Amino acid sequence: MLLEYFQMIDRIIAVNDDVTELSAQSTVPEKSPVFEGHFPGMPLVPGVLLIETMAQASGFLVMTKTGFKLMTFLVGVKQGKLRTFVEPGTPLDITATLEHDGSGFAVTKAAIKSEGKNICDASLTFKTLDFPDAKFAKMIADRAAELGLPSQFLPK
Amino acid sequence: MSTFDKVADIISDTSEIPREEIKPDSHTIDDLGIDSLDFLDIVFAIDKEFGIKIPMEAWTEKVNNGEAATEDYFVMKNLCTRIDELAAAKA
Numbered sequence: 001m002l003l004e005y006f007q008m009i010d011r012i013i014a015v016n017d018d019v020t021e022l023s024a025q026s027t028v029p030e031k032s033p034v035f036e037g038h039f040p041g042m043p044l045v046p047g048v049l050l051i052e053t054m055a056q057a058s059g060f061l062v063m064t065k066t067g068f069k070l071m072t073f074l075v076g077v078k079q080g081k082l083r084t085f086v087e088p089g090t091p092l093d094i095t096a097t098l099e100h101d102g103s104g105f106a107v108t109k110a111a112i113k114s115e116g117k118n119i120c121d122a123s124l125t126f127k128t129l130d131f132p133d134a135k136f137a138k139m140i141a142d143r144a145a146e147l148g149l150p151s152q153f154l155p156k
Numbered sequence: 157m158s159t160f161d162k163v164a165d166i167i168s169d170t171s172e173i174p175r176e177e178i179k180p181d182s183h184t185i186d187d188l189g190i191d192s193l194d195f196l197d198i199v200f201a202i203d204k205e206f207g208i209k210i211p212m213e214a215w216t217e218k219v220n221n222g223e224a225a226t227e228d229y230f231v232m233k234n235l236c237t238r239i240d241e242l243a244a245a246k247a
Contacts (some may be wrong), residue, residue, distance in 0.1 A: 074192060102203055103212040105196050116212060 001026040001094075003034040003045070008070030009094070012148045015064060019153065020098040022061040026053065028090045035088065047088040049067055050120045051077055054110035058096040058124050060144055062106045064153045065098060066128065068141045072106065083118050099142040106142050159236040166201045170194060180233040185226065192244075208242040 001010055010026040028045055035043035059072040086092075093113045100107040106128055111121035131137035141155050160180060167184070170173040171194045184190050189197065199210050218224040228234055 075196065100200055100203060101209075102196075102200060103209055103214070104216075105200070105212075107200055125200070127196070 001029055003029065003032045006052065006056075008049065008056045009060070009147055012060060012144065014152055015061070015150060019061065019065045022057055022096045023094075024057045024094040026092045026094065028086060028088055028092065030088045032088075033037070036102055043088050045090075047082040047120070050082060050112060051080060051122060053092065053094060054096065054112060054120070054122055055124055055126075057076070057094045058106075058110050059106035059126065060147070060149065061096045061098055061108065062101075062126055062128065063140065064149065065101060065106075068137055068144075068155050069130075070128040071131045071137070071140070072128055074124060075105075075127050078123040078125070080120070080122035082120045084115070086104070086119060092119065096100065097105040099123065109116070159240055160232065163202060163232065163236055163239065164207060165200055166205065170197045171202060178232065180236075182232045184230045184232065184235065189242065202239060206239055206243045208239065210239070210244055212238065 001008060006027045009024045011024060013023045013025055015022045027032060032043075034046065034049070038044060038046050055074045059074075062072045063070065089108050091114055094110070095113075096110040098106065099109050104127065108124045108126070109121070110124055112119040131140070137155075145151070145154055164175060164178040167173060167188065167190065168177055171188070171190055173188050173190070178188065184195070184198075184233050199212055203209055214222070215229045219226050219229070229238060
C-alpha cells in the first residue's frame with residue numbers, strides 16, 4: 001500500500017466464479033508522507049483514502065466482470081460509514097460485491113475490516129467507459145495480474 | 157400501481173423533484189432537469205424495481221446518431237412504455 005501513489009491494494013485474494021465478489025488485502029504502511037500532514041504526531045489514514053481503497057477493489061471487480069473491456073470511474077458514494085480510526089501498520093481485509101451491473105454503470109457494496117473489526121463500508125456507483133486505448137487497458141490488466149487476480153479472469 | 161406511478165415515485169425519491177410536478181408528458185431532462193448522475197440512480201432503481209436492464213448506452217447512441225429523438229426515451233410516458241416492453245420481453 002503506497003498511499004501517496006494511490007496504490008491501495010496489496011493483493012487480490014479471491015474472485016468468485018460469477019465475478020460478483022472480490023476480496024483483497026492491504027497493510028497500511030508504517031511511514032508515508034500522508035501521515036506528515038494527517039496528522040502531525042497522530043498518524044491516521046484519511047477517510048477519503050479508505051473510500052478510495054474500497055473503490056479500487058470494486059473497480060477491479062467490475063473491470064474483471066467486463067473482461068477488462070471497460071474502465072470504471074467512481075461517481076457516487078452512498079451510505080459511506082467510517083467507523084473507526086486506522087493507524088499505520090493496520091492489516092486491512094477489503095471486500096467488494098457487485099450489487100448491479102447496469103448499462104454504462106455499476107453499483108457495488110464494499111467494506112473493509114481489520115482482524116474482524118468493521119472499519120468502513122459504502123455503496124459505490126461507477127460509470128463504465130471504454131479505456132482510452134489498448135495500451136492503457138493492458139497496463140490495468142497487468143496490474144491486476146501483479147496483484148494476484150487469477151489468470152482465468154485475465155484477458156487472453 | 158401503474159408503471160408511471162412507480163417511476164414517478166422513484167424519480168421523486170431520488171431527485172427530490174416534487175411528485176406532483178411529474179406528469180406523463182414531462183421530459184425527464186428538459187422539463188424535470190434531471191442531471192446525468194441523478195439519472196444513473198434513477199435507472200438503478202428502475203432496473204431493480206422492474207428486474208430489467210435499461211439499455212442506456214444503446215439509447216444514447218441512437219440519439220447521438222440521429223436515429224431517435226430524446227423524447228422517444230426520456231419523456232415520461234414513452235420511458236414507461238419502454239420499461240413495460242423490457243419487462244414483457246424478460247417475462
